[in-house]
Amino acid sequence: MNIPVRIQRHILFLSLISAAMVLSVHASELDTPNSFTSGTPAVAAEVNENFTAAEEAINDNDSRLTTVETTLTDVLSRLETLESKSPALTVDTYFATDLVFLLANGSLTIPAGVDGNQSEPGSAGTGREWHALPGLTAVSFTVEDDGTLILLQAEGEAYYPYWSSFAGMEAGILVNGEGPAPGAQEGLTIVTDDTTSAGRDKWHILHPVELDAGEHTFSVVVRVPYSGNEGDGSIGLDGRSTGDHPGKIKATVFTIH
The missing domain is CATH 2.60.120.1340 (Jelly Rolls)
Structure with missing residues (x-):
């Protein structure tokens, strides 16, 4: 089945919106395993665990950003290709x-x-x-x-x-x-x-x-x-x-x- 160019453009445009929503809705949240009380000495191992959790959340979000950017670049490229092929x-x-x-x-x-x-x-x-x-x-x-x-x-x-x-x-x-x-x-x-x-x-x-x-x-x-x-x-x-x-x-x- 051949999908008209006009419809293909609409589908790809919706893909752009979906990709942006994925980034905003599914970004990783920072969930630290340990909490600290003021005036209580911190345990080095617990501090390290919190830093590790923060690092993993940051790295995960960075990976998601890279995926979304790649998707957006691909969709924009497809839109440009379709536009160049659109009949007048x-x-x-x-x-x-x-x-x-x-x-x-x-x-x-x-x-x-x-x-x-x-x-x-x-x-x-x-x-x-x-x-x-x-x-x-x-x-x-x-x-x-x-x-x-x-x-x-x-x-x-x-x-x-x-x-x-x-x-x-x-x-x-x-x-x-x-x-x-x-x-x-x-x-x-x-x-x-x-x-x-x-x-x-x-x-x-x-x-x-x-x-x-x-x-x-x-x-x-x-x-x-x-x-x-x-x-x-x-x-x-x-x-x-x-x-x-x-x-x-x-x-x-x-x-x-």
Whole structure:
């Protein structure tokens, strides 16, 4: 079992406290075997016994001090080692920019005259091809070292404004224009009935990937699923950010250094 570095640091810190408590609680007490009364001559042998008892108590405490100091030095060394090995985490978040519609025939449409949209209106593609969402198309990020672990996260919400109907779609993540890899895509199915005028569903994808140093890109993509499950109408994907409200479609890059 691998214990997280954060927990290891806490354990070692508690060890420091415990070591200090051992010294204060378990220090040897001086217990002299003989007592003397004022005005009564002391016997040399008894005096020597008392000195011997004092010497033993002092030596025992000195040994305990040495043990505690050694323990503290070792724990501090371990803490320094763990600190040097503690991974640093960088988090960068990106948002889609437009309200778009994914049609049953597979095309992606950016409507005209929509407040807040940042892309030119238009329509592209049919069939099962992947469409990158505006704002999350070939987003560039830099990796500093070879073998860096990257965690890509994509989140979004789709809505379907129809009565007694259904629609299906898939969302995924491309890395450097390739994919989606297994585990980097998710399917959604939205079903409405005669009492519900609209339905919603969300996707949440987490995709770990190891990348070498250099410039890399990712894209968040969507498409209609296999033939026969396209649905009856268009699915709305609203990536606009308005005022203080960030959009509902975003991607996050977690870099573990």
